[in-house]
Amino acid sequence: MGRVNIVGAGLSGLSAAIHLAKAGIPCNLISALPSERAQSVLAEGGINAALDTMGEHDTPAEHFADTMKGGVDLADPNAVAGLTEHAPEIVRWMFSLGTPFQMEEERLILRNFGGQKKKRTAYSKSSTGKVLMTALIDEARRWEDAGLIHRFSHHLTEDLTIEGEGEDRCCSGLVIRDTYTSRLLNCPGPVILCSGGMNGIFPGLTTGTVPNTGNLTALVFAKGVEFGNLEFIQYHPTTVGIPGKRMLISEAARGEGGRLFILRDGKPWYFMEEKYPELGNLMPRDVVSREMFFVSHRPDCEPQVYLDLTGLPAATWEKKLSDMREEILHYLSIDPVTAPVPVSPGIHFFMGGVLVDAAHRSSLPGLYAAGECACQYHGANRLGGNSMLGALYGGKVAAESVTLTCKGESLHSDEPVDLGLAPTQWREERMVAPVQVERLCSVLWEGLGIAREETVLSSAAKGLEELLAGDLTPWERNRALLGKAIVSSALARRESRGAHYRTDFPQRDDAQFQKTTVAVCRDGAIDIVFRPIPERRTDNGTNP
């Protein structure tokens, strides 16, 4: 067995690599671009942990309850219990690595975030992802120097190596390609996927980064690995269109007092505060985005929703949101201190992905997944502040899981094997033409909006069939199959829950659908089944 292969060098990949290194296990850290370019650097608002530094008597049990409720009771309670129990330890670890979280009077301070009544979110202005990444990149460098983390930046994963048949199938490594030289490398060993969300199936329509093409996710799906909860796509309430993408305006804006309004009969209507007096603008993201959708379609309202930050104190802007103000000024030429910002919901996070158990094992032995590419922790809707936590903790658990599984086996430190230059045919098979990217996106976009219904989803499914019947390269086909799995999952879930809202089935139906949607691809056909959620164990899930 070779080194452990980690694909993706963002928060979850770095966390996995560092935790393996601490256990003395070598890894290849493989990424299309260096860590500084990972999507994790875009994460803004903060990271949740019941550190209880604000005198509110917060506890991990309350964090657990909020996360389960925010995810509309669809997450694995044992995994979530592990996440929320260990959250304070994760944040303290990042603090010990020198992450400059906001402090006052020598204590770490926390801010309000959506779906949570207590202040629980540690932050650094609205650049929390960036500063966490900087601290982790520096820590990883220590282990690179020690010869335990081997970086393969500018490398793309070209294939998963699968051995055996039927029930004996297992993942035994990867083939990667150096994008600077086109040389292929064979990397035997277990694989931890930390490759992020599948933004690239909605190019230009998400808050994510360009290299997250979705190609690798699609390859893994086409290989027959089980995927979970694909229909749950998070629309973040406050995004704005800038050239080439949606730009996020962090939930921190509302956490610090920002208010959403729409013009009703010509006057500002602060609809979230009137409809949800308890949490107001800080309701979970699925609720806020849906309400924005509803009010903007009312005949007495103008279609545009605004984020009003004009009431924020000067000190808040200076100490907590100066970076956000600069960004809004730069890209929108609006000063949010004096004028409301027009916002609309945009695709921000995929709750679904590679289905993993609480130990972050996928259905394919030898393959693990953590971070946004995995389906874990967030159920039907992710709470703000839980993504970075889930990535850091998930990477840690995956590393521990690999360590445990590989106990006794010799994980040696051999270099990957050079397979020579990628042949022309190889490159052609991996072509994904921009026109096919666009076609897939337009079909999915039609069916997978904030509000969904049978006829629209069926029409999207038909569009996908037509796409799949056409002349596609193998990688284009993988992408279309993944798209089909998302639409099929959305069609099969005939209820409304979290980010999946069906106008034809507006109610939640626990009896039939408080279950994980499992999608699997077998010989090009897609099966969808609903699997019961694991029962909560009495050991509180802290030992997955």
Add this chain to the structure above:
Amino acid sequence: MERILDILRRDSRESTPYRQFFHYETADETETVATALMKLCDASDLRDLSGEPARPILWECSCLQKKCGACAMVIDGIPRLACDVKLADCKETIRLEPLRKFPVVADLTVDRTVMQDNLRAIRLWLTDQAAMRDKVMDAAYEASRCLQCGCCLEVCPNFYAGGSFTGMASAIPFSRLLAELPVSQRKEAAKLYTGRFYNGCGKSLACRNICPAGIDVDDLLVNSNAIAVWKRFGKP
């Protein structure tokens, strides 16, 4: 809005560079050089200004919002991020070249591995728990924002790839380390700072206003110099 992109291209590391011109038209006044490059690359039948078929332009990009540093290149003679330069603010013809301080991979893609090598050479990591206090947070935050894009190295008269002087792209992150290190470990770090950065810096200040992230270089250097050069290690 119409623009001509004048791109210095190279098919591979070894091949000879050449210039190729592309016409780009858009009605969106907010589009950037990065948007133009993306859309040109997405064209199914990319042709240059003279109508000849052209292969897609190779360049690196990731976040499209000035937060990752991937798309650094020389735009009209100045190292900048392509996603930071609005087409509307440019002249009719925009000259794009790869950063010159790094080996070219192809077209506008350069290999910036030397930056990572330099950070390893100056041992940029904490060996002990960070000493976090209110007063170091601002400096640590500012230093943490470095994109590792390489723009500051491009304008530096003293930096060259492979040299012992590691430039501002290592001095900025190193200032976080100096601020956060326990007092007992500052002496060792100070030696690396003076040896690999301070002594090699010609104080041209060319890097002062070039940072796409707007990092206040002066402030961070003052802090680092106080510790490393003036030996104000603080009380243990």
